[in-house]
Amino acid sequence: MPISSPLAQLPIRRLTSDDLLACADLSENRGWYREEYKWGLLLTAGTGYGIDDPSGSGLAACSVVTSYGPGLAAIGMVLVAERYARQGVGRRLMQHVVEEAGDTPLTLYATANGQPLYEQLGFTETTRAEMVRGHFTFSTPAPAIPVRPATADDLQAVLRLDHEIFGLDRTHMITRLPAFADHLRVAEEDGEITGFAAAWPNMDTHVIGPLIARDTPTAQALFASLAKASDRPLRTDIDVRHTALLRWAKENGIDSIATTSLMVRSLPDLPGDWRRRFAPLTVAAG
Known part of the structure; x- marks a missing residue:
């Protein structure tokens, strides 16, 4: 389904700690651990973005950005509900996050499934993590x-x-x-x-x-x-x-x-x- 589909035009909102269980439900929906304890840290220390499920049940997609000032922000927990996979929802969310970041360089750890999308959005692999x-x-x-x-x-x-x-x-x-x-x-x-x-x-x-x-x-x-x-x-x-x-x-x-790809955007490599x-x-x- 192309990016112009109705699903890919769903509004994006900021998440709060009140969305913790919905984020954990989405993790579980995609076969990940619920990781409620980690979600608590990410939603308080970072900025969460989410797309509400049009059916009124939970989230269709979510992501969290952890800022380290103008020099770097880290994107994590990019999740799309199974029923909305491969319909442009994840691309819409990622494009929004990239636009929100402006000139701030970005980094993320990508699975094999997510890496092609991130490459299309300008991310390049610098190394891998095991x-x-x-x-x-x-x-x-x-x-x-x-x-x-x-x-x-x-x-x-x-x-x-x-x-x-x-x-x-x-x-x-x-x-x-x-x-x-x-x-x-x-x-x-x-x-x-x-x-x-x-x-x-x-x-x-x-x-x-x-x-x-x-x-x-x-x-x-x-x-x-x-x-x-x-x-x-x-x-x-x-x-x-x-x-x-x-x-x-x-x-x-x-x-x-497993291994993941450590990727950066607008930087040749991570600082430090x-x-x-x-x-x-x-x-x-x-």
């Missing part, structure tokens, strides 16, 4: 790098390190971590914080993210510390260029589930230093 999941076995030890629970006194150092490595200020996301995550760890050597990572609850798993570290051994130490603190399966999305971390995780029972950025807080927020 989603991994499993019970950590501790078969291959992590390096003996000191890791401890984060405290309130660490916040400013964590924010400075994150700004340096992420490349943009995401204070509005990082300051939510102490309340959002079940576990927040920092790596510290010679009095300097060299990395940090969080594990937050998502359905029956703990998602590790963000994972920021000065090198692979530090990332491994943070990962192992979070694994020791959790009795759930772990899940995370690791940049495929971090081959050593992926290999070590798989040696410890963390299996590959990918060599020290091992996993996002969530792929939905960049």
